[in-house]
Amino acid sequence: MKLTTAQFKTDFLAEIKTLYATDLSDTSAFGQFVALGHLLRRYDGPNWTRTSERYRQDDVKQVYYFSIEFLPGRLLKSNLLNLGLMQPVRQGLQELGLDLENISAAEPDPGLGNGGLGRLAACYMDSMASLGLAGNGNGIRYRYGLFKQVFMNGYQVELPDDWLRNGDVWEIRRENKACLVRFGGNVWMTPQADGSLKPTYEHTDDVLAVPYDTGMVGDHNGVTNTLRLWSAELPPSADQTYYSQAQRDRIDEITKVLYPDDSNSAGQALRLRQEYFFSSAGVQSILRHYSLRHHGVRELGQKIAIHINDTHPTLVIPELMRLLMDDHHCSWDVAWELTREVMSYTNHTIMQEALETWPIDMFKGLLPRLYQIVVEIDRHYRADKTPIFGEALVNRTAPLGNGQVRMAYLAVIGSHSVNGVAPLHTELLKTDVLRDLYAVYPERFNNKTNGIATRRWVQIANEPLAALIDQKLGTEWRHEPSQLKLLGAYATEPAFLKQLTAVKTKNKQALAKYIQSELGLTLRTDAIFDVQIKRLHAYKRQLLHVFEIIREYLAIKEHPAQVEPPRVHIFGAKAAPSYHYAKSIIKLINALADLVNHDPDIGDRLKVAFIPNYGVSLGELIIPAADVSEQISTASKEASGTSNMKLMANGALSLATRDGANIDIIQAAGEANEYPFGLSAKAVYGYYERGDYHAADFYQADPELKRVLDTLIDGTIPGVSTEGREIYDSLLRYNDEFFVLADYESYIQQQRQISHDFQDQRQWQQKALANIAAAGVFSADLAVARYADDIWQMPHTPLKA
Ligand code: 26Q
Numbered sequence: 001m002k003l004t005t006a007q008f009k010t011d012f013l014a015e016i017k018t019l020y021a022t023d024l025s026d027t028s029a030f031g032q033f034v035a036l037g038h039l040l041r042r043y044d045g046p047n048w049t050r051t052s053e054r055y056r057q058d059d060v061k062q063v064y065y066f067s068i069e070f071l072p073g074r075l076l077k078s079n080l081l082n083l084g085l086m087q088p089v090r091q092g093l094q095e096l097g098l099d100l101e102n103i104s105a106a107e108p109d110p111g112l113g114n115g116g117l118g119r120l121a122a123c124y125m126d127s128m129a130s131l132g133l134a135g136n137g138n139g140i141r142y143r144y145g146l147f148k149q150v151f152m153n154g155y156q157v158e159l160p161d162d163w164l165r166n167g168d169v170w171e172i173r174r175e176n177k178a179c180l181v182r183f184g185g186n187v188w189m190t191p192q193a194d195g196s197l198k199p200t201y202e203h204t205d206d207v208l209a210v211p212y213d214t215g216m217v218g219d220h221n222g223v224t225n226t227l228r229l230w231s232a233e234l235p236p237s238a239d240q241t242y243y244s245q246a247q248r249d250r251i252d253e254i255t256k257v258l259y260p261d262d263s264n265s266a267g268q269a270l271r272l273r274q275e276y277f278f279s280s281a282g283v284q285s286i287l288r289h290y291s292l293r294h295h296g297v298r299e300l301g302q303k304i305a306i307h308i309n310d311t312h313p314t315l316v317i318p319e320l321m322r323l324l325m326d327d328h329h330c331s332w333d334v335a336w337e338l339t340r341e342v343m344s345y346t347n348h349t350i351m352q353e354a355l356e357t358w359p360i361d362m363f364k365g366l367l368p369r370l371y372q373i374v375v376e377i378d379r380h381y382r383a384d385k386t387p388i389f390g391e392a393l394v395n396r397t398a399p400l401g402n403g404q405v406r407m408a409y410l411a412v413i414g415s416h417s418v419n420g421v422a423p424l425h426t427e428l429l430k431t432d433v434l435r436d437l438y439a440v441y442p443e444r445f446n447n448k449t450n451g452i453a454t455r456r457w458v459q460i461a462n463e464p465l466a467a468l469i470d471q472k473l474g475t476e477w478r479h480e481p482s483q484l485k486l487l488g489a490y491a492t493e494p495a496f497l498k499q500l501t502a503v504k505t506k507n508k509q510a511l512a513k514y515i516q517s518e519l520g521l522t523l524r525t526d527a528i529f530d531v532q533i534k535r536l537h538a539y540k541r542q543l544l545h546v547f548e549i550i551r552e553y554l555a556i557k558e559h560p561a562q563v564e565p566p567r568v569h570i571f572g573a574k575a576a577p578s579y580h581y582a583k584s585i586i587k588l589i590n591a592l593a594d595l596v597n598h599d600p601d602i603g604d605r606l607k608v609a610f611i612p613n614y615g616v617s618l619g620e621l622i623i624p625a626a627d628v629s630e631q632i633s634t635a636s637k638e639a640s641g642t643s644n645m646k647l648m649a650n651g652a653l654s655l656a657t658r659d660g661a662n663i664d665i666i667q668a669a670g671e672a673n674e675y676p677f678g679l680s681a682k683a684v685y686g687y688y689e690r691g692d693y694h695a696a697d698f699y700q701a702d703p704e705l706k707r708v709l710d711t712l713i714d715g716t717i718p719g720v721s722t723e724g725r726e727i728y729d730s731l732l733r734y735n736d737e738f739f740v741l742a743d744y745e746s747y748i749q750q751q752r753q754i755s756h757d758f759q760d761q762r763q764w765q766q767k768a769l770a771n772i773a774a775a776g777v778f779s780a781d782l783a784v785a786r787y788a789d790d791i792w793q794m795p796h797t798p799l800k801a
Pocket of ligand 1: 114115116117118120259261262263264265266267271348349354356421450638639640641642660
């Protein structure tokens with residue numbers, strides 16, 4: 001839209017007056033943010049209305065992306081960017097004596113997710129709107145997001161994330177669109193005159209699902225899509241039903257907190273209630289919207305697609321079956337055909353323990369009608385497939401087995417498409433995790449490599465870099481990230497490489513300033529900023545990174561004359577509150593940081609900064625400042641990774657195992673521009689098959705490794721006698737489940753190479769440039785376009801490959 005600076009200032013001051021009945025000098029940064037938010041909603045309002053109207057009039061196919069997590073990040077700047085208002089607003093604020101950065105920092109960052117999966121959902125929402133694709137998000141409006149992490153004496157402490165305390169400017173409550181969701185009770189099926197069956201329910205616990213909608217603004221295209229998050233409330237009690245406090249609490253708790261666990265399938269009944277709650281409300285609202293303009297449901301498959309982001313929303317499958325049969329009078333066969341046509345599923349994990357299952361007794365008690373339907377799906381599956389694949393395979397893959405409802409299997413059986421999120425991951429789904437189902441439905445399996453929204457991760461997070469790219473390429477790359485490859489032409493232009501260094505230094509200064517104020521730690525910006533930011537998990541192997549720090553520490557202590565470039569090791573990581581081992585590693589990193597950072601022999605040659613409370617907003621600060629991107633999971637364990645792509649796009653070089661999308665990053669940027677190391681997935685599986693991994697052999701064979709490991713238990717690192725022993729034992733007594741010791745040597749070797757290569761800044765920046773230039777391949781726009789073409793069968797704006 002067109003907006004002059006003068007008009008903006010007038011509008012903004014008027015908004016302040018209306019909202020606060022006072023003038024600007026009397027408002028806080030937060031108050032100014034709220035006023036700006038209101039103003040932007042007003043500016044974007046016509047787009048949002050028009051978008052919905054156009055979808056309705058043109059009767060276009062709609063996709064609904066169901067995800068139990070969304071991590072949208074702060075929306076102020078991304079809305080300004082996509083609306084094309086960044087310049088006049090920044091200018092106007094400045095003329096009023098205000099600073100956009102300051103105001104933006106006052107916006108709460110909704111932590112409605114754990115990590116990669118939730119952030120991926122948000123990047124895809126951004127891309128769907130930017131592609132002009134009729135995409136809707138469907139999730140949960142958690143009252144409290146992922147916990148706020150603080151460190152006390154080096155230990156992680158979890159505080160509540162009260163992100164809604166002052167309300168959310170972007171959301172619209174739509175009570176008129178509420179749905180009832182039923183739990184528990186009994187259900188009977190009564191035969192009707194026409195031969196169909198009708199359910200009768202009694203003693204159910206009913207919950208009102210109230211939607212809150214947030215506009216997802218497209219990139220300069222006038223499109224605003226909707227992210228719909230559901231909140232659980234008491235049903236309206238026309239009959240004066242009295243709710244006890246206990247009943248009220250039971251309803252409230254459904255959308256009260258996000259499960260702070262991305263490591264295991266937790267068996268809590270509350271989690272199952274959350275899953276059904278947003279699945280049911282979402283499907284009900286889809287069908288209601290659809291039925292307003294269609295007679296019957298015959299065309300459902302041509303008009304809607306439902307995407308299941310990991311197994312958490314899998315209950316959309318039996319829920320759609322229920323509604324089609326019980327409310328829309330479909331036969332089983334018609335309902336089943338429609339359901340499979342509509343549904344598609346993305347798997348995000350290969351860790352067996354993260355495959356969700358629910359005890360049948362719990363499921364039956366909580367969702368009696370859905371249970372009947374799952375039993376029927378199971379019966380049909382067995383009847384159809386046993387003659388072809390035999391009883392053993394069918395027993396292993398049926399939705400019901402071992403007293404459990406197996407969500408991943410249900411998702412595969414009830415969808416027409418199943419995808420992994422990187423080529424290796426999809427291969428492993430076929431050959432390992434879902435091998436048996438791949439035998440049954442080979443045509444359903446496909447790969448969709450993850451992508452990132454370069455709007456947020458480059459244009460917003462790294463304005464200096466974006467401005468530099470504009471100087472060379474113009475601004476087309478901003479809408480077509482594949483154009484970044486044209487930067488390759490400047491690899492031999494020394495002045496440009498110097499500018500790239502200057503950009504990096506500027507970003508390192510900004511991060512150093514934050515670290516100074518948060519941790520009281522002074523950093524040199526000519527040091528290598530070596531970054532690992534992701535959830536704390538054994539398979540991600542923050543421990544390997546710790547061993548490198550210990551090695552560097554010992555080396556400086558023992559050979560002070562040997563000079564290497566200074567290093568700063570930067571961590572950001574939350575551990576699931578119940579994940580004891582991960583918390584021990586946090587304590588270890590903090591204790592090591594204490595030791596290293598305060599040792600006068602070390603000075604400014606080596607620093608360790610564990611930044612608390614890592615999330616989307618801190619990512620925007622840390623990623624542009626990184627020189628080295630640590631992507632060091634045990635090969636085969638990380639489905640894809642997405643911070644690897646964000647760091648690449650910001651010119652960090654990957655120190656990476658050949659796992660997940662690292663493989664594709666290394667290929668896209670070229671081996672010579674990254675630091676690959678370690679066991680391949682094949683080698684890891686080889687150890688599993690032969691059963692001949694002996695961690696202790698590595699310990700015995702390598703005196704340096706032994707020296708490093710011994711510091712865990714010999715008092716070198718004060719304050720970790722318990723944790724050090726626990727970690728030491730996990731490696732040597734319990735044989736190192738994630739092959740840390742096997743990969744130690746090749747990892748260290750690449751770290752040494754990095755120290756060597758960093759000294760030639762010209763060459764280093766050439767490598768950084770190769771990474772930036774190749775990062776366009778991982779654009780979320782391209783990824784979403786592939787979903788739209790191959791899975792959802794949806795029209796969208798064409799993209800140049
Ligand atoms: C399950 C049951 C109970 C409580 C919590 C959960 C739960 C919650 C979140 C299980 C898993 C998750 C999240 C998984 C996740 O983030 N996976 C990551 O997805 C990214 C996007 O595809 C990939 O890039 C990462 O490799 C993958 O780890």
